[in-house]
Amino acid sequence: MFHGDCLRYLEQIPDNSVDALITDPPYSSGGLYMGTRQQPPSAKYLQSGGCNLYPEFTGDQRDQRSHLRWCVLWLTEAFRVLKSGAPVCLFSDWRQLPLTTDALQAAGFTWRGIAVWDKTEGVRPQLGRFRAQAEYIVWGSKGAMPLNRRAPALPGVVREPVRRKDKFHITGKPVALMQAIVKICEPGGLILDPFAGSGSTLVAAKLEGYRWLASEALQHNVQVASERVNSVSAAAHVDLP
């Protein structure tokens, strides 16, 4: 795993060499106003029991305009390194959903839909309001996506709670959720995650028999992700009929 800025990493990857982009970038979300968005992630994203269990992370303080510009920058590089027809999946919350679909298309990808991560009723209830129970997976492809790709039918909603024993980052995603999503990639393919965090995508990729490439800005997360990936065994690669 590359330790550093994803833009520096992406520029080292050859054109048309990666089979899928699956990533959970910083959302630069967590508030309607600049002042609230610029708080550290630990203040913006509620942690279980209200205590600080995980270290801060970086890149989450841009305002809408600069966040969009930055997303287009790295997505444009990702577009270059993906093979033609390769799928892309980007996590987003409700605030950044319009920006994410704009950035995806501005970088050249074809936007194909939105899948839902249902975090279940485990998330905090709010009197008189809807629970913030969902995050979104904006997905698309680099150009045409043949119907005969060797990938299974995938669920439009993945229902998976966040469990303490499976969470190693403020915004860590459950491995079971990522196992459902990585299957958009053809069997044994090479998955790119430029924002690896604690490595949930990479663990899921390994468990499902994929290869991966990843970058992460913070040394602590590189360490956590590497330990997690090394602690699981790769699935024997099974080809679809």
Ligand SMILES: C[S@@+](CC[C@H](N)C(=O)[O-])C[C@H]1O[C@@H](n2cnc3c(N)ncnc32)[C@H](O)[C@@H]1O
């Ligand atoms: C939303 S988190 C990913 C969490 C991950 N999905 C998990 O389950 O642990 C985004 C990560 O991107 C990293 N990051 C932010 N800006 C970056 C950059 N320019 N290059 C590489 N990594 C970056 C942050 O340090 C953070 O760990």
